[in-house]
Amino acid sequence: MTRTIGLDVESRPECIELLSGALCGVCQRQLALPAADISAIHLAMVEAVNNVVEHAYNGESGHLVRVELELAPNRCNLRVRDHGQPMAPGRLAAVTTFAEPDPEDPDTWSTRGRGLAIIKSCMDTVEYEARDGVNTLFMSRTLATGESA
């Protein structure tokens, strides 16, 4: 049976750690999901929430970041919501795979721009919607084994 938990914190870097603890606690302690699934879901959530704090809220604290974790027998859906600056249309779709950095060319040693590509590689489906002042990044991952709980 599908179960959902909503998690919310303020848009501060230290609060992202509370979301990590909660998400991993649910996936590990209560559901005993395989480690590879937990790692992927955890990393995708952290990257998505980092982006909300950094980009949607421009690093401003005091705003609401909401994560919804929906656990179905063979699927985990994750929604990260904010009411800040939406992502530019087409930005997510434009993300491709990681560029190979060249050891001889310092210009390819990029310090940023990996978050969305990491999310896409962790999750099977990634969609973004900005509607009525609420922005939602929807991410979904198929679970091989389903819930063991």
Added chain:
Amino acid sequence: MTRTIGLDVESRPECIELLSGALCGVCQRQLALPAADISAIHLAMVEAVNNVVEHAYNGESGHLVRVELELAPNRCNLRVRDHGQPMAPGRLAAVTTFAEPDPEDPDTWSTRGRGLAIIKSCMDTVEYEARDGVNTLFMSRTLATGESA
């Protein structure tokens, strides 16, 4: 610095387990609180949420149960909120310590009525407020060591 995470689920017994996972995950993985504190906070939360599901919502699923975990350096505050049937005035105050069951007297072998007393024994402060259709059980526990994070 004080950090807060809000957790919400539907009023169904199986969803209480998600709250347990999230709460313990935050306390254990991210904050490394001492085990005795985690046990007490965890048990108090489960009893409070059980009561919401059973009494405030009369066992009906589909309603919102919200838990707020506020972590200050030397204190953990827990709020459990519902918008169901409020607890009778004076009910919480009337709770005293556990009655000693008598091995010779089956009438003292009570199958229920321990939830609120457990909460009071786990937490230093327990207060209840019903206001504007929202009921809040406020619970607070002093932490000996504070956050290690």
Added chain:
Amino acid sequence: MILTHRNIEGIDIVSLSGRLVMADVPQVRQKLLAIVEAGNGKLVLDLKGVGFMDSSGLSVLVSVFKAARAKGGDMVLLGLSPTVRSLIELTRLQHIFSIFDDEATALARLAESAKSAAG
């Protein structure tokens, strides 16, 4: 919540493992009461695998204890984790539940109470 059941010389031994919480209570209560009903009311409840229990779990223990006593038997507890033991002590239920660390002693106690009831 996983429940396994053996019967040794008329004594039921049931092991629970998992978290004994509200979501599991209806099913566990029903299975345990059915075992007491079908047997002679002598039950060892092995809680080694139970790491967490709430007051709804305690209510199952008391219900099953009552059913066992009503049949002239008894329910004893085995293998309490520190968390479960402290919940039972907090709520004073150690005054009515016999608690053992090893199965042989628990079985001996129940066998003895059978003899003294018979004698």
Added chain:
Amino acid sequence: MILTHRNIEGIDIVSLSGRLVMADVPQVRQKLLAIVEAGNGKLVLDLKGVGFMDSSGLSVLVSVFKAARAKGGDMVLLGLSPTVRSLIELTRLQHIFSIFDDEATALARLAESAKSAAG
């Protein structure tokens, strides 16, 4: 995030332990850049104690790597946990970062690059 720093024959060895995430990044970046600035740009970064890292952690690694190279030195990585290793491989950073399992080999590599730079 705990950071410890030693210097062996001109090579800086820094161990990080904890989760290298956005909340810790400003402080860790600043400390590592200060070490590279003060030293000769030869740095072993021991990540044995880092169980989780996100892309903001990767950005620290790249920044420090760039600073080390700009000084004619190098930054090499030591003791990657499976999670961190797979993040680095996913993002192809193993093409620019040298990765070692033991400290002696890492130190030897940096000492060697010092010689070849000198020679």
